[in-house]
Amino acid sequence: xxxxxxxxxxxxxxxxxxxxxxxxxxxxxxxxxxxxxxxxxxxxxxxxxxxxxxxxxxxxxxxxxxxxxxxxxxxxxxxxxxxxxxxxxxxxxxxxxxxxxxxxxxxxxxxxxxxxxxxxxxxxxxxxxxxxxxxxxxxxxxxxxxxxxxxxxxxxxxxxxxxxxxxxxxxxxxxxxxxxxxxxxxxxxxxxxxxxxxxxxxxxxxxxxxxxxxxxxxxxxxxxxxxxxxxxxxxxxxxxxxxxxxx
Amino acid sequence: xxxxxxxxxxxxxxxxxxxxxxxxxxxxxxxxxxxxxxxxxxxxxxxxxxxxxxxxxxxxxxxxxxxxxxxxxxxxxxxxxxxxxxxxxxxxxxxxxxxxxxxxxxxxxxxxxxxxxxxxxxxxxxxxxxxxxxxxxxxxxxxxxxxxxxxxxxxxxxxxxxxxxxxxxxxxxxxxxxxxxxxxxxxxxxxxxxxxxxxxxxxxxxxxxxxxxxxxxxxxxxxxxxxxxxxxxxxxxxxxxxxxxxxxxxxxxxxxxxxxxxxxxxxxxxxxxxxxxxxxxxxxxxxxxxxxxxxxxxxxxxxxxxxxxxxxxxxxxxxxxxxxxxxxxxxxxxxxxxxxxxxxxxxx
Numbered sequence: 166x167x168x169x170x171x172x173x174x175x176x177x178x179x180x181x182x183x184x185x186x187x188x189x190x191x192x193x194x195x196x197x198x199x200x201x202x203x204x205x206x207x208x209x210x211x212x213x214x215x216x217x218x219x220x221x222x223x224x225x226x227x228x229x230x231x232x233x234x235x236x237x238x239x240x241x242x243x244x245x246x247x248x249x250x251x252x253x254x255x256x257x258x259x260x261x262x263x264x265x266x267x268x269x270x271x272x273x274x275x276x277x278x279x280x281x282x283x284x285x286x287x288x289x290x291x292x293x294x295x296x297x298x299x300x301x302x303x304x305x306x307x308x309x310x311x312x313x314x315x316x317x318x319x320x321x322x323x324x325x326x327x328x329x330x331x332x333x334x335x336x337x338x339x340x341x342x343x344x345x346x347x348x349x350x351x352x353x354x355x356x357x358x359x360x361x362x363x364x365x366x367x368x369x370x371x372x373x374x375x376x377x378x379x380x381x382x383x384x385x386x387x388x389x390x391x392x393x394x395x396x397x398x399x400x401x402x403x404x405x406x407x408x409x410x411x412x
Numbered sequence: 413x414x415x416x417x418x419x420x421x422x423x424x425x426x427x428x429x430x431x432x433x434x435x436x437x438x439x440x441x442x443x444x445x446x447x448x449x450x451x452x453x454x455x456x457x458x459x460x461x462x463x464x465x466x467x468x469x470x471x472x473x474x475x476x477x478x479x480x481x482x483x484x485x486x487x488x489x490x491x492x493x494x495x496x497x498x499x500x501x502x503x504x505x506x507x508x509x510x511x512x513x514x515x516x517x518x519x520x521x522x523x524x525x526x527x528x529x530x531x532x533x534x535x536x537x538x539x540x541x542x543x544x545x546x547x548x549x550x551x552x553x554x555x556x557x558x559x560x561x562x563x564x565x566x567x568x569x570x571x572x573x574x575x576x577x578x579x580x581x582x583x584x585x586x587x588x589x590x591x592x593x594x595x596x597x598x599x600x601x602x603x604x605x606x607x608x609x610x611x612x613x614x615x616x617x618x619x620x621x622x623x624x625x626x627x628x629x630x631x632x633x634x635x636x637x638x639x640x641x642x643x644x645x646x647x648x649x650x651x652x653x654x655x656x657x658x659x660x661x662x663x664x665x666x667x668x669x670x671x672x673x674x675x676x677x678x679x680x681x682x683x684x685x686x687x688x689x690x691x692x693x694x695x696x697x698x699x700x701x702x703x704x705x706x707x708x709x710x711x712x713x714x715x716x717x718x719x720x721x722x723x724x725x726x727x728x729x730x731x732x733x734x735x736x737x738x739x740x741x742x743x744x745x746x747x748x749x750x751x752x753x754x755x756x757x758x759x760x
Contacts, residue, residue, distance in 0.1 A: 270636075271631075271636060271638060271639060272627070272631050272636060272639050273631070273634075274627060274630075275630070276627070276630035276631045276633055276634050276636075277633075277634055279634070280634065376439055376443075377439055377440050377443035377444075377588060377591050377592075377595075378587065378591050380436045380439060380440060380591070380595050381436075381440075381591050381594035381595040381598050383436075384433075384436060384595060384598035384599050384602055385594075385598045387602055388598060388601055388602050388605060391602065391605055391606060391609070392605070395609055400613065400616070400617070402620075
């Protein structure tokens with residue numbers, strides 16, 4: 166294939182710019198704390214008259230209208246969140262008026278996160294205190310990828326959860342949503358490649374059944390089809406699947 | 413779908429892709445070769461036509477040289493060139509045999525060539541039989557130029573048709589070449605994309621499942637037995653997750669049971685401790701009661717003794733009085749009986 170040598174310099178410049186942008190993006194040292202609600206469902210999902218005849222109690226309280234909520238808080242940035250970064254205690258909050266009946270840590274990454282803070286302060290636990298609709302967490306070092314998963318049993322709530330905290334370097338603790346930009350790119354590029362292949366094949370070749378001239382376009386069409394299919398059916402992350410199940 | 417089945421499918425898929433790419437490349441390359449053969453064929457025809465023209469010109473030239481010099485060497489060369497010209501014509505006829513139009517034109521050319529060669533032969537024989545002058549005269553008055561023009565025209569006609577074909581075939585060849593190139597590039601890209609996608613997705617699937625299991629096992633180490641692994645696949649990982657969840661559930665049950673037993677034991681021990689205390693207290697109370705009873709008994713006895721002791725002087729006085737009365741009334745014998753009584757009284 167003939168390439169005009171005059172095009173080489175602009176092509177090389179464009180490649181250089183793209184690589185620089187990618188490297189810049191990869192070297193971004195951002196600090197980011199996020200949370201996601203893995204589970205949020207009523208303790209009792211019974212409808213009809215039977216509901217009025219049933220009573221479930223937890224520690225003396227009726228929990229017929231209670232919600233079971235599982236929240237994961239994790240560091241998804243590139244920098245650790247140090248203990249000194251917490252200007253106020255981080256807390257998981259429900260809607261005002263809600264009451265948290267029970268809360269426990271069901272999972273941590275690393276698994277010995279609680280033990281690590283206990284080695285420094287034996288009396289320390291991850292859940293510092295529970296005040297009405299808020300669970301205050303002990304400030305802990307969260308390295309990139311570390312997480313704490315809490316399970317709450319609450320009543321007088323519809324399950325709305327948010328995590329708040331004043332942490333240095335973090336504007337707000339955001340609710341995590343999987344970005345599926347790549348899948349969109351794959352889908353659209355696949356569709357474009359397919360259209361290009363369909364336009365590329367000459368009608369006379371089809372009429373004459375000139376296989377040698379049709380085949381390359383068939384292969385290009387297949388490339389587009391593969392990209393489109395991959396974009397549409399790209400598997401969601403495990404977290405995203407959990408979120409989908411929760412919502 | 414089980415992992416072994418997935419792997420088998422992946423292998424079959426990869427083999428199919430390689431097969432399809434290989435087949436398409438083969439078809440493209442075969443067509444390219446065929447087009448190239450046609451292109452070469454046209455070039456060969458043109459080359460042979462040139463060769464024919466050259467041979468003819470050379471034949472005429474050699475024949476003239478023979479007639480001018482009279483040397484036998486030119487005659488031999490002339491004969492050889494005649495044979496070559498016939499051979500070229502035969503070759504051209506063979507080459508264009510697949511094209512009826514060209515065959516017709518070549519036949520026309522053949523007639524002209526034969527006529528030309530026959531004319532040359534006639535002149536040569538005239539030279540050999542009658543000498544230079546009649547032969548030269550024949551050359552001067554003959555149709556040499558007319559033949560030449562007719563031959564050139566005929567050859568040009570064939571050439572122009574063949575050139576047209578050549579151009580068409582060249583175009584076709586270029587198209588075939590670019591199609592082959594595109595087929596190979598597209599096939600390779602398709603294979604690469606599919607391979608990358610399969611590898612990435614399969615690797616990601618395996619690693620995600622393993623990471624989940626490792627995370628769950630890690631948490632179990634720290635007594636978090638209520639963490640379950642999703643079992644939404646029906647492959648080996650699904651089975652492993654189900655088994656893992658069953659084990660963790662069993663561990664949770666056992667742990668709860670153990671905690672319950674521990675609580676029971678603690679309660680029992682405390683109950684035992686409290687019951688021991690109660691029993692001791694009860695025993696102590698019993699002992700104390702018994703002691704009190706004994707004390708009371710002794711107090712009562714002491715009171716009786718005190719009373720008896722208090723009554724003793726009065727009794728002694730009564731006895732002494734009665735003794736005095738008896739002494740007075742019965743005498744000395746009865747005094748001994750009275751002593752005996754007194755002794756008995758003392759004893760009691």
